[in-house]
Amino acid sequence: MPLLVPPAPQPALRSALAALGSPTAIRDPRTPALRSAPGPLSAELPLPVQVLDRVTAPGRAPRTRLTGWRFLVRSGDRAVAxxxxxxxxxxxxxxxxxxxxxxxxxxxxxRQAEALPDLYQPQLLSVPELYMLTLWLREDATADPAKGKPARNDLLVPLAPAPPGIAAHQAHRVADLLPVLTLRLSAPPLMGMGSPSPA
Incomplete structure (x- = not known):
């Protein structure tokens, strides 16, 4: 079933399109794919980026906060950046x-989410402490994309690379995956092991 992609705020879309039209922004050293992409570039599939906070706070439900909107930049039939x-x-x-x-x-x-039988609103949900990014599929497809928190029956799809022990591209109900994340974050670090470094 098609996803119900929420519309991005117009100023966010305009700023992304303006950057795509800026030779200076396109020549950023971090994005060689944009410099070499053939044909016109387009900004599509706007996704709100939410950060999950308070995952391990006892007796308190996790909350999300909107940090941005992400657009896939397409060249032809594939996303390059x-x-x-x-x-x-x-x-x-x-x-x-x-x-x-x-x-x-x-x-x-x-693409995997579009094959699911139910209608969802897609967002991105980041868990910084685990260096983890998931596709958050909200069961309430008409929810305000800037507000709310993961509901029990929402789905989380860890993106690759996922943390060790968590399979990427497998949909998990929030009620099933959130306790795993809480346990992972509250576990004491192994002796002699330092903090992970971000990818």
Missing amino acids: AAETMLTPDGWAFSHFFEGPYVASTELAL
Whole structure:
């Protein structure tokens, strides 16, 4: 069933499109795929980016906070990068382009989600403490994309690369995956092991 993709705020979309039209932004060293992409580039599939907080707070439900909107940048029939926008005191503004495994993984997870029998609203949900990004499929497809928290029957699809022991591209109900994340985050670190470094 097709996903109900929420519309991005117009200023966020305009800032992403303006960056795509800027030779200076396109030539950023972090995005060689944009410099070499043939044909016109388009910003599509806007996804709110939420961060999951308070995962291990005893007796308190986790909460989310909106940190930006991400657009897949397509060249022809594939995504080659993503454009990130952020909320500033003056409104939505372009933040940066990036590429890497999460771009292709997001595109794959969206295709998988479209094959599900129910209608969902897609968002991205980040768990920074685990260096983890998931496609969050909200059962309430008409929910305000800037508000709310994961409901028990919402689905989370970990994107690749996923943390060790958590399978990427498998849909998990929030009620099933959240306790695993809580346990993982509250476990004491192994002796002699340092903190993981971000990808």
